[in-house]
Amino acid sequence: MKKSVYSICGMCTVRCPIRVESENNQVTWIEGNPHLLDGALCAKGSAGAALISDTERPQQPLIREGARGAGRWKKVSWTTAYDYIADKLKTIKTEYGPESVVLSSRGGPWQGMYKTFIHAFGSPNYTNHDCTCGRNTHHASLSINGVGRKGFVYDIKNANHLVLFGRNMFASLRIAENLQTMDMLDKGGKLTYVDVRQTMTGIKATRFFQVRPGTDYALALGMIHEIIERKLYDADFIKRYVTGFEELCDFINDYTPAWAAKECGIKEKSITAFVEEVAKDSPKVIFHPGWNLSRYKDSFYASRALHILNILMGNIEMKGGLIIPKGPGDCGVKGIRSLDCPKPDIKRADGVGWKYKHFDKGPGLAHLFINNMIAEDPYPIKAWIAMRHDPFCGLPDPQQQKLAMDKCDLLVSIDTHYSEFGWYCDVILPESTYLERDTPICVQKGPKPRLAVRRKAVDPVFDTKPSWEIFKQLAERLDIGSHFPYNTIEELWDWQLEPTGFTMSDFDDKGFISLTDEVIMYDRDNLDGQFKTPSGKIEIISKKLDDAGLPSLLPYESPEKPSKGMFRLVYGRSAVHAHGHTINNPLLSELMPENKVWINKRSAAKLGINDGDLIDVIAQGSSYSGTVHAHVTEFIHPEAIYMVHGFGRQIPLQTRAYHAGISDQKLMVGKLDDWDKAGGAINLCEAFVAVRRSARNPKRRVEL
Amino acid sequence: MNKYMIHLNTKRCIGCHGCEVHCKANKGLPVGPILCEIDHKPLKSIRGVPKTEFSFRSCYHCDDPFCVPICPTGAMQKREDGIVFVDFDTCIGCMACQGACPWQIPQHNPETNKAVKCDYCMDRVDQGLKPACVSKCTTHALKFVTLEEM
Ligand code: SF4
Ligand code: SF4
Ligand code: SF4
Ligand code: SF4
Secondary structure (H helix, E strand, O other): OEEEEEEEOOOOOOOOEEEEEEEOOEEEEEEEOOOOOOEOOOHHHHHHHHHHHOOOOOOOOEEEOOOOOOOOEEEOOHHHHHHHHHHHHHHHHHHHOHHHEEEEEOOOOOHHHHHHHHHHHOOOOEEEHHHHOOHHHHHHHHHHHOOOHHHOEEOHHHOOEEEEEOOOOOOOOOHHHHHHHHHHHHOOOEEEEEEOEOOHHHHHOOEEEEOOOOOHHHHHHHHHHHHHHOOOOOHHHHHHHEEOHHHHHHHHOOOOHHHHHHHHOOOHHHHHHHHHHHHHHOOOEEEEOOOOOOOOOOHHHHHHHHHHHHHHHOOEOOOOOEEOOEOHHHHOOOOOOOOOOOOOOOOOOOOEOOOEOOOOOOOOOOHHHHHHHHHOOOOOOOEEEEEOOOHHHHOOOHHHHHHHHOOOOEEEEEEOOOOHHHHOOOEEEEEOOOOOOOOOOEEEOEOOOEEEOOOOOOOOOOOOEOHHHHHHHHHHHOOOHHHOOOOOHHHHHHHHHHHHOOOHHHHOOOOEEEOOOOOOOOOOOOOOOOOOOOOOOEEOOOHHHHHOOOOOOOOOOOOOOOOOOEEEEEEEOOOOOOHHHOOOOHHHHHHOOOOOEEEEHHHHHHOOOOOOOEEEEEEOOOOOEEEEEEEEEOOEOOOEEEEEOOOOEOOOOOOOOEOOOOOHHHHOOOHHHOEOOOOOOEOOOOOEEEEEEOOOOOOOOOOO | OOOEEEEEOOOOOOOOOHHHHHHHHHHOOOOOOOOOEEEEOOOEEEOOEEEOOEEEEOOOOOOOOOHHHHOOOOOEEEOOOOOEEEOOOOOOOOOHHHHHOOOOOOEEEOOOOEEEOOOOOHHHHHOOOOOHHHHHOOOOOEEEEEOOOO
8 A cells, every 4th residue: 555654854863854655564765855855855864765674773672691792682572671671770779779870862852752761760860962962062052142052043045155164064964954055055155164174065165264173263263353353243233132242352352364374274365355255245144153063172162153253243033144943932832742850859970060060951961971980979870771872883982981881780772773882782672763663743943933743654564662662661660651641652642732732634734733834033123031141141251151160262272283193083974874873774885885084195195005095093092993995185184084983883783884994983092081171072083093004905916 | 869868957966875875765776786876076176165076877868779779688678758768577687788888877686687777767757757866866956857849
């Protein structure tokens, strides 16, 4: 039988809206939702269909038999697996207290469910992957604007100029945003791109700054200087909504474009020419404050500087600028119900909220658990449940993490595939793939807010379950089932929708429920109350940072230069993989089976490395090394080497991904401790590695 | 006379290889055959911005195809509207077509042991739909063009 459903892609965390056709429980067609994306989809999105029949994923619950990581599994029923986990959790709760259990997830619109579970269990220790992703950007925005990373959406389509600092959007795809950017460029808009290497986004740019690694902040300061010097800022907006502008003017004095150019290794006149363009294009110039900015020691301040640039443009709540997302309330509609349980009043084990008071308490900071677990300070952690989160792939130094995990009596991975962490766990609960599972309804805020839902396109082909059922079942066994007031997904959906007056059939038409026909914009002269800072204004000098003893305007410090033979390790994404998540997908591994290491032509020549040679990349002060092919190019800064993240996986059952390419996080030995005290994120681009031509390059033909 | 062609707007193309997977997924192809290909020239710096040109190639659906006459069973055929396609019922997988094509366009499908090649998604086109690669191109860079009858 033929079927068509609207759903939400799950190949990466962008979650594009899709429409899926199936016949006899086989997916035959996936496209971007025609009403929102006119069919557009990326390679990963289409390769989703290959996920379903992939037998190299867990097909029923597994309980470990041998040593951790040895890969000996006993296939068990769901009842056995649930009982096993619940019994262990009960014992741990009795002996060590509920707070000794951590639950980590990737984050996203459904994290309320996971949070509810762990909070209801009695532990405050919910965390997510964001310390290796957007935490710096999030905290930067909170400190200045009083709203987090999602506190603005970018109206790129109507902008005149988009400025991206290392936000490689044409490889780290978000289809709606990509389409907007293309449309803007087609209309003659400009794109300025800043990175240490050339990327697909750089190719599409109208201006490209190839900067020295770690100098983004310097470039942003140089831009601020020139914009203030030439009085190109929106003085009325600043007067009305911003505090700390005078302090900024004093601070910026020495950071001239000439200084910035020298620091970044670019030409002064290209900075002034850029600002000349800004003069013409303002106020519709968007400085993207970054997505994954867990990179350099001052990335938090770089992100703050980018926010300051937006404020100088005065581009808040206008067409072609930064728009405050609207929710159901703005449309005169009641919001949906969501699973929720208040956080228990116990100190978090990562120190967030009591030791580190200036961070968002929501998900805390995952990396801060690790050393605390090893030291059993402030209390022992005895179980870690990873909900589609792979700390061993996301966080640096899995070896060190294992020392912490070895302190646990229970490690559980709930995931659609074998994660590196899952392989080390005691129990794997296989979640159904996104094409085989339903999820709760979520609100998508924006200028035109809507409700969205993922609906399964086909029934699970293996003995896998959706997460709403997994958490319900575990909750029942732990006597916290009342927090999950449903037995079927239909009951959950109805319960969520009840206050809104909508029903599930309202999704049938387009796959989403639009809460408004028109774009909703607030009155720009009356934005009071939108900036949730202590003063209610946009704070260039942040009270919160002050209270934490941190500067709001950090004097610039030049990044460390790698010593001889060493390189700064820089990572990124390609358009065909979503980090470690997709490396083993048959259709995607066919396109990109392994990563290569980019190295500058001149640096490579000095080391006798030719394009395509095998090279050894060696972690600093450790014996870990990986061998991989070199991509020799002039389009990367000589101080850096670059690789796509997610490769170098060590799960034998994933035959396509097994030891294919190398892993950046395994090269970051000791780097769990290198994190941003102001922004909270890990400094993932502060690791240095040695590179040499590998002895494995064939010298002779030796065959018989 | 060829009625159709696929045009790539290289300004919009981001070399994401989506089209290649859209094509494979639509035809349910296993690892191995890839029916269209996105390629680009080596990067060249133009006024400080490294640039390149992308190209998209599927099958040329030649006016006078080499692959059709060589086929021993008549499986490789050219339609009235110019589409060159494989009739899977008669294809024996000898791959003579691949050898005859100057660009080795026809590919071997290891699952069916038959030749497979771009057929402009004629099943979709006949239903008034666009080919898979065009419909789902990430940035709408591909266009399916119907040429006017002369
Ligand atoms: S960007 Fe691609 S993989 Fe990510 S959600 Fe969108 S379609 Fe899916
Ligand atoms: S899907 Fe579109 S943008 Fe991507 S490579 Fe193909 S033609 Fe280019
Ligand atoms: S397969 Fe080769 S010879 Fe046949 S139509 Fe296509 S391009 Fe021409
Ligand atoms: S037209 Fe159809 S068969 Fe040809 S390359 Fe595009 S998707 Fe593949």
